[in-house]
Amino acid sequence: MTPDRLPAVPPARRARHLMDPANPRPPQQRGGSMSLTQVQKWVMSVLAVTTIEHLSAGIVVAAYFLDADRPGAQAGLIVIAALIGMVAVAAGFLIHKRSPLTPWLVLGWLPAVAGAYLIYLR
Numbered sequence: 136m137t138p139d140r141l142p143a144v145p146p147a148r149r150a151r152h153l154m155d156p157a158n159p160r161p162p163q164q165r166g167g168s169m170s171l172t173q174v175q176k177w178v179m180s181v182l183a184v185t186t187i188e189h190l191s192a193g194i195v196v197a198a199y200f201l202d203a204d205r206p207g208a209q210a211g212l213i214v215i216a217a218l219i220g221m222v223a224v225a226a227g228f229l230i231h232k233r234s235p236l237t238p239w240l241v242l243g244w245l246p247a248v249a250g251a252y253l254i255y256l257r
């Protein structure tokens with residue numbers, strides 16, 4: 136055979152996991168990427184809600200250790216804890232510029248309900 140009549144050799148196949156410099160893959164689209172401002176809002180709202188809910192839980196603990204001969208004071212602290220818990224949830228919504236009047240406010244009652252159960256039903 137002469138050099139100009141060599142048999143055609145198919146090009147070697149590149150493994151699929153390797154990049155082809157002549158044909159790069161298109162960049163992948165991230166569906167849920169958030170801006171820096173959105174991330175800051177989420178971090179701030181989580182910090183605010185957890186901090187205020189800890190205050191609510193601390194008031195419940197104070198009600199638990201209050202003398203049992205003052206049930207009115209215990210009930211008052213439980214109510215205050217429920218109100219502070221609702222303020223915590225509302226603060227999270229306000230940070231996101233949403234209406235604080237939402238059914239999610241019921242979540243603010245959780246520490247107060249747990250405290251009322253421990254104090255009165257246990």
